Amino acid sequence: MMDDALERAFRERVAKRFGMKKGSMSLAIEEAIREWMRSEEEAKGVKEAKVEIPLEHVEEAPPPSPEFAEEIIRASGENINKCIQCGNCVASCPSGRITAYNSRRIIRKASMGYKEEVLRSIELWLCTTCYTCVERCPRKIDVVNAILTMRNMAVENGWMLDPHKVVSMNLMKTGHAVPIDQATRERRKELGLSELPPTVHQYERALLDVQHILKETGFFELVEKAQPQKAGSA
Ligand code: SF4
Numbered sequence: 001m002m003d004d005a006l007e008r009a010f011r012e013r014v015a016k017r018f019g020m021k022k023g024s025m026s027l028a029i030e031e032a033i034r035e036w037m038r039s040e041e042e043a044k045g046v047k048e049a050k051v052e053i054p055l056e057h058v059e060e061a062p063p064p065s066p067e068f069a070e071e072i073i074r075a076s077g078e079n080i081n082k083c084i085q086c087g088n089c090v091a092s093c094p095s096g097r098i099t100a101y102n103s104r105r106i107i108r109k110a111s112m113g114y115k116e117e118v119l120r121s122i123e124l125w126l127c128t129t130c131y132t133c134v135e136r137c138p139r140k141i142d143v144v145n146a147i148l149t150m151r152n153m154a155v156e157n158g159w160m161l162d163p164h165k166v167v168s169m170n171l172m173k174t175g176h177a178v179p180i181d182q183a184t185r186e187r188r189k190e191l192g193l194s195e196l197p198p199t200v201h202q203y204e205r206a207l208l209d210v211q212h213i214l215k216e217t218g219f220f221e222l223v224e225k226a227q228p229q230k231a232g233s234a
């Protein structure tokens with residue numbers, strides 16, 4: 001620890017050097033430290049370096065799409081432009097507490113037209129559809145409905161998370177998003193149940209019907225063409 005006389009002398013020198021008055025001593029000290037760091041860098045020959053990034057490596061952000069908000073409003077019936085950015089939805093969001101998900105920000109970016117940024121973001125898929133935000137939004141916006149609409153739009157544009165693609169493939173192949181596994185078969189037998197549940201697992205004809213519906217409704221094609229979604233943030 002500095003003794004009183006030394007501290008006084010140090011303060012006087014700093015004040016004299018930087019012309020600070022008594023109350024601004026901490027600012028003067030900060031400035032003294034900054035100057036010392038600058039002189040150290042100069043002594044080592046470290047110059048401020050400008051990093052030039054070649055233009056071909058700069059990914060151009062897609063321009064905002066002014067119709068995006070209208071598309072969402074039309075498809076969902078939710079007027080996201082009524083949002084006043086109060087943040088009530090985020091404050092009560094269980095997903096937002098542990099992830100980067102921020103419903104207020106997604107709504108804002110959507111109303112500003114950042115279509116690609118929103119639809120390609122992984123956060124779009126982090127809503128658990130618990131509906132807490134819907135209870136609390138002072139503007140009566142059904143945030144879940146808006147989010148689900150944007151998810152549909154993402155898939156229609158060919159952006160889908162890998163795990164969702166796997167689940168969708170399961171559905172197309174087996175008629176179940178989570179098909180039965182060997183352990184569950186065994187457990188069913190132990191419990192005196194039929195090894196397979198009375199679903200498409202038991203009725204092959206019903207599986208063909210499910211596959212037919214998935215094909216006719218365009219689900220099959222949609223999942224097939226979807227690309228893995230890039231990590232990004234809305
Ligand atoms: S519904 Fe989604 S956005 Fe709303 S509070 Fe629940 S997790 Fe958050």
Ligand code: SF4
Nearest residue numbers: 083084086087089137
């Ligand atoms: S609670 Fe409603 S008004 Fe507030 S930020 Fe969320 S969506 Fe917007």
